[in-house]
Amino acid sequence: MSNKLFDVNTVYSTHVQNDGWKPEVRNGVDAGTTGQSKRLEAFKLKLEVPDGLEVKVMKRAHVEEFGWLDPVYGDDDICGTVGLGKELQAIQLQLYGKDAGQYEIWFQLHVRNKGWMNWMSGGELAGTVGLALQAEDIRIMVFKKGVSLKTDGVVGFVEYVAPPAQDPVANANMAGKYFSWAELACDCAKPEYGFGWCDGYPEQDLKNQNAPYLIDILDRLREYLGAMIIVTSMIRCGDCNDHWGGISGSYHTSWQAADIVVPGFTPYEVAVAANELTGCGARYYRSSGFTHLEPPGCGVYCQE
Ligand SMILES: [Zn+2]
Ligand SMILES: [Zn+2]
Known part of the structure; x- marks a missing residue:
């Protein structure tokens, strides 16, 4: 068993626009769709952990209009929304528990207009915020610490922050508030x-x-x-x-x-x-x- 690629298995499924809940997949397999312009709306994720180990996962979703939702922790908890027609835009996953330090969780989103974004790891954010771009597909894996799935130069998360409102430009034509x-x-x-x-x-x-x-x-x-x-x-x-x-x-x-x-x-x-x-x-x-x-x-x- 020591050469097994996955020690902790990820088991996850997605709720996709028009399709509803998709079948569960494992360990990095695509759980949503690509090339169909269907938004990911929610996902569920649970871990299969070797006996005697304690590794759990915190899950958080950023959803159109609602922003970041409260994190969820349970195997059957829905991360995102169902029945509201809202696109999931970004996620955050993080391992916790007594033995979490031995492992790292890796996840990436396939995002409209961007394709597969970079792999992100525990505690990081994946996807986009502020760009109104729907995530369409997701992959999740857990490895022993020490490997990195990141590709140099590929962005895994983008947040657009609107620039602060500018002070009104003084209008040289105006003498006061009402008079030119x-x-x-x-x-x-x-x-x-x-x-x-x-x-x-x-x-x-x-x-x-x-x-x-x-x-x-x-x-x-x-x-x-x-x-x-x-x-x-x-x-x-x-x-x-x-x-x-x-x-x-x-x-x-x-x-x-x-x-x-x-x-x-x-x-x-x-x-x-x-x-x-x-x-x-x-x-x-x-x-x-x-x-x-x-x-x-x-x-x-x-x-x-
Ligand atoms: Zn006068
Ligand atoms: Zn004069």
Whole structure:
């Protein structure tokens, strides 16, 4: 008996799509199918161990949708699922027991698109995770320790881990959460005016210094009112400010004021909301129908 190839026999069977439970096979024989595109759904595995020895096997399956199932240990335990139509994708087998140290369990899966993957041994994983590839066939053997069935360069297990979600790429076109720079630009940059006195974004330093405060007000007001805000005028270059009859040194020339219209709200309602929400100065132009927001100071002020 000493030259017997198998000292501990593996006896296993598979549950295959459409076929159901297949006949038991032993010691490395194919237990499923190949070339038929039928998914392996479950398997059973038991060991025939020489009298007096204690060698047992832990079995675990990775199943479509469910992931890794709890390990099973009994001879008749089903590893995988039956009747759910779920593909078995990967397995893990490991010997345990008083005499397990003398032996090694070897197993390999035949996987859709990959064919026979490499032999894996005790505690390792075989098959694929995260690739939605069904295992179709399986071979299992137990040898005395000291041999390896692995083929160099052949992969026995692959896990695809989705890369972590990227931080949203800052959108250079957006000034805030809701407003694009184009909406805030000087009228010189707006095709309907095309004044050409500036490129739309004059006073770069003041823009960096002052615009974020005002844009934050606009974003918060946008969320508070839950309504679209139309920015009719924010930055104005000197020439544009003159053209529209703005007072010299207007907050509009230093990225500190915005004129807005909020459909559904009166200029007064918008002014009160902006002032209460952010403390900013808010002048409302009842006759012209817009609200002018600026730094704190003037409170809510009717400009007629
Ligand atoms: Zn301009
Ligand atoms: Zn204004």
